[in-house]
Amino acid sequence: MPSGEADFLVIGSGIAGLFAAYKAKEYGSVLVVTKDRAEDSNTGEAQGGIAAAIDDEDSPYLHLEDTLESGAGLCDPRAVEILVTEGPARVMELVDMGARFDRKGSEWALGQEGAHRKRRILHAGDTTGGEIARTLLRECRRDSRITLREGCFLVDLLREPRTGRCLGALVMDSLSGEFSVCRGRVVIVATGGAGQLYRNTTNPAVATGDGMAAAYRAGAALVDLEFVQFHPTALALPGVPRFLISEAVRGEGAYLRNVRGERFMPGYHEMAELAPRDVVSRAIVTEMRKTGADHVYLDFSHLDPEKVRRRFPNIWHTCCQYGLDPGEGRIPVAPAAHYIMGGIATGRNGETSIPGLYACGEVSCSGVHGANRLASNSLLEGLVFGARAVEHARRFIEKNPGEPKMPDLAIGERTPDWSVPWEEVTGRVRSLMWEKVGIIRTGEGIAAALAELEELRRQYPERPASRRGVEGENLMTLAWLTARAALMRKESRGGHFRDDFPLRDDRCWLRHIVFQR
Template identity: 55%
Template sequence: MSSKYLVNFDSAELPQEEAEYLIIGGGIAGLFTAWAAAQAGARVTLVTKRSIAESNTDRAQGGIAAALGQHDSPELHLQDTLIAGAGLCDHDAVRTLVTEGPERVKELIDMGASFDRTGNQLCFTREGCHSQDRILHAQGDATGAEILRTLSQKVVAIPNVDVVENMYVIDLLVKNNTCYGALGMDQVTGKLKIFRGRIVVLATGGSGRLYNYTTNPEVATADGIALAYRAGAEVMDMEFIQFHPTSLVLPGAPRFLISEAVRGEGALLRNARGERFMPQYHGMAELAPRDIVSRAILSEMAKTGADSVFLDVTHIAPDKIRERFPTITTTCSKYGLDITKELIPVAPAAHYMMGGVKTDLWGETSISRLFSCGEASCLAVHGANRLASNSLLDGLVFGGRIVQRAAYVLENTQRDKPHFHCESLQPTPNIDYEFLRRKLQHIMGEKVGPLRTALRLAEALAFFERWAFLKNHEAKETFQMEVHNMLEVGELITEAAMMRTESRGGHFRLDYPETSERWRKHVILRH
């Protein structure tokens, strides 16, 4: 069996830091959990891979969904989420999300988060698959950045929270199915350190960087899912990857997200011939579920031989576009595109992972004292396809619930400090890790992307099999560790996709294009 660690180490020889809560990850889920734990009087250590400003939260443009509007209700939000989830949502999880979500958003507002308003009234917009205008936004299209600013300022100022930046968490420290902390590496000095926590929370975010085209930041390399899986935690729904339909396709530009809220404000999708095409594919046209819009775009690209389709906002008042979407307008302008006059070239890119570390309604994993929340976790609240703008809400609601549950755990656990070590790993092989990473991203994009077949998945699995020997070799640097984690999680995604012989939500099989009632169940994998 392959090692459960990436490096050889001995905990007795390393410096140690202790806290009641060890929170791994500095996006909305990790920050809100840290804030809630600190409000309960706990000592918290929050470690982030890079700076606290680098996370998917910062890039969330569209907004945060909450039933706060005059004509809205949690019940309507629940129904929209269940429809988008394509039959795989956990009903209790969704009800928890939509009923507790409004209060969590009010807490954000009380902390100082400044959402857009008309007078004293909050502004709401609509995105795909929502039946009501319920998306709150900030500074037009900078919602995530505003939430991150609010939470990080609050958390950093709390005396009983120690924020440790540029600390790469290598592996969890688990013995007898109980988590006691984690092994980290300081990315500045390269030195190892033990972090012990009576409660350990994985809030490490997504996995978009497994793909060659993604809207995710560099840090989104699926680390949390990989180290939880190595430690023996169950992972679930790994086959369900959401590809955002509209990422910018311009020479020299990154795959910048063009928010779904642009379509919510009336933007139209046109193919390379200038024809509007979404009404042919779904009754909700441009506001259909993301998986349907992504496949429609790929179909039109194949028909026309083009590498993109186009998002058209030229019929909307230029002042409204500039006011509502300042970040998108400015970014496109930087690359010579005036979106008030010109069409925006777009194509699908890996965006969000519905699967992750399996948890219950309180964030507990299959390992005692290990919790998870946000995109790294999976309690089937998003089902097979996440409803737009539910992800930020997910991090708030279930991060807060972890703290409620952890109070009981803290009262009933000992302050044990077991010894951990690993000396079985072979030396780091002399291979080109940068080339391997690019090859992995290409394989995932080509073989495990929005359109899958048994042949493509088998070719991807053969690639992972060729590199399986690395699991018995030590990784020296964090870049190498990321590649190990990407290989681990890429294989899990591929295995689950091969097992699910149907199409549902973010998983589409060209060889099994229908949805099967027999597959109205979850794929759970464990080391």
């Protein structure tokens, strides 16, 4: 089979993968493989910004407090301390590379989002992720020490039989379907999340949980999968993708109103529209049920429309594209799946339970998000822990010199699956998760979803040979694990809410749920 080889094999081209590649080039050759185009990632879709305590009236300690509060008792305090103290320097590295964040004169134009007590969100209009992705891609593409292979889909991670060390990955050409092997002295997985688990999602089509599922099959530990963050405000129009309407719009003063025109968030939380995302999402669902509507309104009619248009040009343009007049100041919105707090369990340097395998970004669970991610911390996490993963991996290579033995591969054992209706299968999985393992859950509903997911897993082939089949297998696996975790956790905490166990239970459930084959 054709192959690729490097000291550092990085899988994924979002902020975590690209920043890791940028750092790793100082220590050896780097091969970055990515599923479709390098631009296709959640990073490129990120609107609101990146959080960092850089203002004179702010501090890393306040940022830490806000993060721990949002995490509902399940954050790793030391990991959060690393995030908030190392974060400002990492953000300034982006600035030094040429990333252009908005300014007011000589000062940074800082935004504020839910559960942040201070303005600490650096942004580039409402396309912050796109600006960061362009900057990192430019730097990585211009450096001869970094090789970028696009259209290269992760199928499985490969381990040395005797030591269990991760040696590389089996990948598939996204167009031809041909298999190949990419080798690395260390492997850094940065494939992003699994937002496509849900029928309504703000995530791009590539977010099918490939890295999480491949790591699980390889024997790595996954943790906290029951904690799924639903963004409160995605565009809610029939037949239209769930385009994200940034939380920063509420940070600039927009209100949420039900279809009767009533502002409702002050009745749910003292921070009103800037309450944590799980609180706002459940409040919106409750209001929709009360009124029989499938949406509420994001109301900024009391704000200067020209100022809103300048601050959020992409949102304004998208609303116009779908026939809305944003000048009227009301946008129909509803929650949608947005971010997976759980993932591959890592230490504070991105190391996993498999030697030589690292993970960073949304695919990982570093301990910084706990049960509910604080807004705009995810881009920061990708920078901080992408860099830390490289430093730890460099030391791992130094301690483990030589060429490990690549295992024999049985590609022919993969099951031909071209006749399987994978679109129908994944559609059913996504509907089950939305309806029964979504924003408001019940034990009865989760159990029903779990039973059907187990039947689907029995009915369809393992080790499929097509890209759609591998994606389908990945989604079925992660849906099954997520439902199991949600059924086990008999309490409500952060992004996990059980209607039959509506209270937080620190006595019994101040702990993590881990799955490992």
